[in-house]
Amino acid sequence: MPLAADDQSRLDDLFTHFKEQRPRSIGYPCNQEFDYHELFRFLEFSINNVGDPFSGSNYRLNTHDFEREVVAAFARYTQAPEGDWWGYVTNGGTEGNMYGLYVARELHPQGMVYFSEDTHYSVAKILRLQHTRSIMIKSQENGQLDYDDLRETLRIHRDVPPIIFANIGTTMKGAVDDLAVIRAMLDDLAIAESYIHADAALSGMILPFVEKPGPWCFADGADSMSISGHKLLGCPLPCGIALAKKRNVDRIARNVEYVGALDTTISGSRNAFTPLMLWHRLRTLGDDGIRDIVRRSLSLAAYAVEKLQAADIQAWRHDENSVTVTFPRPPDIVMKKWIIAPKKKIAHIITLPPMNEVVVDEFVNDMKNNLKP
Amino acid sequence: MKQITVLTRKSTDELSRVVGILADAGINIEEIDAERVEETGVIVLSVDKYDEALRVLSSHGLRAITQNALVIRMEDKPGALAAVSKRLQNAGVEMRSMHILRRDAGHSLVSLVVTDHVQAAAVLADIVVAS
Numbered sequence: 123m124p125l126a127a128d129d130q131s132r133l134d135d136l137f138t139h140f141k142e143q144r145p146r147s148i149g150y151p152c153n154q155e156f157d158y159h160e161l162f163r164f165l166e167f168s169i170n171n172v173g174d175p176f177s178g179s180n181y182r183l184n185t186h187d188f189e190r191e192v193v194a195a196f197a198r199y200t201q202a203p204e205g206d207w208w209g210y211v212t213n214g215g216t217e218g219n220m221y222g223l224y225v226a227r228e229l230h231p232q233g234m235v236y237f238s239e240d241t242h243y244s245v246a247k248i249l250r251l252q253h254t255r256s257i258m259i260k261s262q263e264n265g266q267l268d269y270d271d272l273r274e275t276l277r278i279h280r281d282v283p284p285i286i287f288a289n290i291g292t293t294m295k296g297a298v299d300d301l302a303v304i305r306a307m308l309d310d311l312a313i314a315e316s317y318i319h320a321d322a323a324l325s326g327m328i329l330p331f332v333e334k335p336g337p338w339c340f341a342d343g344a345d346s347m348s349i350s351g352h353k354l355l356g357c358p359l360p361c362g363i364a365l366a367k368k369r370n371v372d373r374i375a376r377n378v379e380y381v382g383a384l385d386t387t388i389s390g391s392r393n394a395f396t397p398l399m400l401w402h403r404l405r406t407l408g409d410d411g412i413r414d415i416v417r418r419s420l421s422l423a424a425y426a427v428e429k430l431q432a433a434d435i436q437a438w439r440h441d442e443n444s445v446t447v448t449f450p451r452p453p454d455i456v457m458k459k460w461i462i463a464p465k466k467k468i469a470h471i472i473t474l475p476p477m478n479e480v481v482v483d484e485f486v487n488d489m490k491n492n493l494k495p
Numbered sequence: 496m497k498q499i500t501v502l503t504r505k506s507t508d509e510l511s512r513v514v515g516i517l518a519d520a521g522i523n524i525e526e527i528d529a530e531r532v533e534e535t536g537v538i539v540l541s542v543d544k545y546d547e548a549l550r551v552l553s554s555h556g557l558r559a560i561t562q563n564a565l566v567i568r569m570e571d572k573p574g575a576l577a578a579v580s581k582r583l584q585n586a587g588v589e590m591r592s593m594h595i596l597r598r599d600a601g602h603s604l605v606s607l608v609v610t611d612h613v614q615a616a617a618v619l620a621d622i623v624v625a626s
Binding site for chain 2: 239246249250253255256257258259260268270271273274275276277278279
């Protein structure tokens with residue numbers, strides 16, 4: 123039975139609403155420039171990636187082959203140790219963080235999680251869900267961990283294995299915690315057992331493509347990482363990648379063997395379409411295509427900072443590798459027109475496609491015209 | 496009786512604002528106590544509709560803390576939270592989480608979730624703001 127006219131009309135309205143809102147959505151980290159029409163025919167199947175993508179599944183309508191290729195690409199981008207990585211496509215960055223903290227907690231049941239004030243709120247929810255002990259560490263003004271606070275905290279709790287939740291690009295300020303500093307601190311305090319999980323939701327697809335990324339990935343001391351698929355790459359469905367060292371995953375797989383499956387993925391049924399989309403995106407863009415998106419986005423971020431500052435608006439970004447441009451919270455009238463997520467006294471725009479100089483100029487004008495003299 | 500702690504900016508209007516929000520939602524306040532901690536107003540109240548009060552306060556952008564958390568005030572210096580956690584550990588109280596709620600004027604307001612709320616409040620009596 124076809125849809126009733128009223129229902130069809132509701133869908134039409136929703137479509138129009140999305141079309142109107144899309145150009146105004148400048149505060150969220152989503153590349154909205156993509157074309158997946160070549161994959162639409164797969165929507166006629168009930169596909170499901172249940173289980174470990176590296177172990178096979180009895181449910182044969184899956185995209186595990188494609189998922190493995192996607193995970194391998196991200197392992198390469200994050201310099202995961204050759205032959206010692208494992209991962210899967212998640213339903214977003216939060217699941218990747220949950221997976222990393224799960225591995226950490228299984229390895230160090232008495233461990234204490236340390237995370238900064240600038241960490242995404244979902245992490246506190248994960249810690250509560252997993253019943254893991256945690257202490258919040260102060261942040262510096264720029265959004266990075268306060269290393270003095272972390273050092274003192276580690277020193278006082280030297281007897282407890284630390285699980286450090288590092289932000290590779292904080293939500294509001296795009297700040298990147300320095301993994302080399304954290305590793306050096308752990309060595310200096312002679313802490314034998316520790317774990318670092320890196321939340322690289324947005325920056326995880328930027329830093330592999332810049333000249334001077336700083337210490338941020340497995341090669342710099344991360345034990346697990348979470349990266350979003352729908353952010354820099356762009357995908358209409360939320361998705362992400364969880365990556366961890368295989369030796370650790372194998373250890374916890376043995377621990378959970380009692381449930382009758384060595385599979386450590388968090389969900390049962392898993393999305394089989396998003397791995398296909400990520401695969402399609404990686405194949406059609408190639409490394410050069412992604413590098414070009416990164417270059418254009420960073421260049422636009424520099425432009426936005428310059429334009430805002432020229433309008434006497436205090437704008438800044440964490441460093442030259444950040445597409446997050448932070449500034450004082452806009453007046454309500456500006457917030458009404460543009461889709462921006464403020465936090466307390468600040469807000470930001472994220473300069474991902476299709477945003478361009480024209481959009482930035484319009485936004486800066488709105489800010490300028492509505493600021494109190 | 497269930498208790499809620501609300502953090503506000505220091506302003507004479509904030510107490511009446513909180514009372515107004517709850518009254519508009521048809522929630523009765525059974526007890527209320529307010530004090531200032533540097534730049535922050537701390538309002539501790541007991542209400543007849545606990546979950547509804549939490550929802551309505553949060554929806555108005557207010558930081559409402561449930562009764563299973565202790566709120567402490569401490570000096571804002573490196574390792575301060577770890578030192579508190581150590582005090583609890585030495586007293587045999589297990590700490591689940593510590594969250595910085597607000598930092599200003601050289602001090603932090605922190606929410607604390609522990610296994611033994613009463614004992615923790617006694618151990619940290621010198622820095623507890625709301626328990």
